[in-house]
Amino acid sequence: MPQRSMREQIVEAAIEQFHERGFNGAGVKDITDAAGVPKGSLYNHFDSKELLAVEAMRRYGASRRLEELARGPGAPLERLRQHFEFLRDEAVGYDLRRGCLLGNFGAEVADHNEQIRAVVGAGFTRWRDTIANVLRQAQAEGTVRAESDADTMAGFVLGAWEGALIVTRSRRTDEPLQAFFAIVFDQLLH
């Protein structure tokens, strides 16, 4: 079905372009050029660039392996480490560029586009909740201290990850990612 395929191509290209250039920096023509489709075709599939960004975030979120984090095999703390190792390897694979699409949109357009802000915010909340559940499982089996509030810790770890990506990208060194693993897994969650 070529109709569906063109939509797919546009969404895939949008994820790349938004990631690399930002919401305002990635023009409709950048996206359709990258998708190899005529410029006007974007609006046959999406009423606005905002709605395309929302779909890009949905697709990006689905690739974050939150299901494996929540329910995959392995001990809870090991799953959490593997989750962030997967994200780190992805960042390293892109030469420490790009950052996280949610964080990028959050930093660039959250204040000026309520539609995008709401989707970014919901994405962060879902992610935080998934991490918190894993921490509660780890607390139940005694691998994380029971006194720590799992929601607070999960929110902190998520923020620390998002910030580490931004500093890594700006300083062009993986030091902040290394510091994330050293502090979170060797000091905080022990």
Add this chain to the structure above:
Amino acid sequence: MPQRSMREQIVEAAIEQFHERGFNGAGVKDITDAAGVPKGSLYNHFDSKELLAVEAMRRYGASRRLEELARGPGAPLERLRQHFEFLRDEAVGYDLRRGCLLGNFGAEVADHNEQIRAVVGAGFTRWRDTIANVLRQAQAEGTVRAESDADTMAGFVLGAWEGALIVTRSRRTDEPLQAFFAIVFDQLLH
């Protein structure tokens, strides 16, 4: 000296506009309108929007109170807490909007503008180094454990702050800022 005054007005307006709209979202006309000066006058003072952004970051960095953090009165750990309380109160004063200008530029344009990336990266490095020195002072007086590597911890804390701001802004709740203080000052640095 009206010449100097117009430059000041442009830089002040640029800090506001870049903060609120991002680098690509803040047009030259947005900035000159906010400054109350003719559009063409910007290029009498800055050769490019990039150079204006560099000057905006320099000015923004100078307002971060790094001098007080490094050398101000008070015990090292107390100075560190006051530093982040100052930044938190500023964020709360802006209704949790705006984030950090360095982090915003890092997330939006680091990959596509080497000039801006280098200034953001240097700003983060200087900030990290200042925090690390304070942590070493705290270690020397025994208020922070001596086993922790001060550079690693400082880089981690800086990233955690930047990420907390982005999640706070996207979720429109100060929970991530509260989590930052709870974890950093009650669990990590004790």
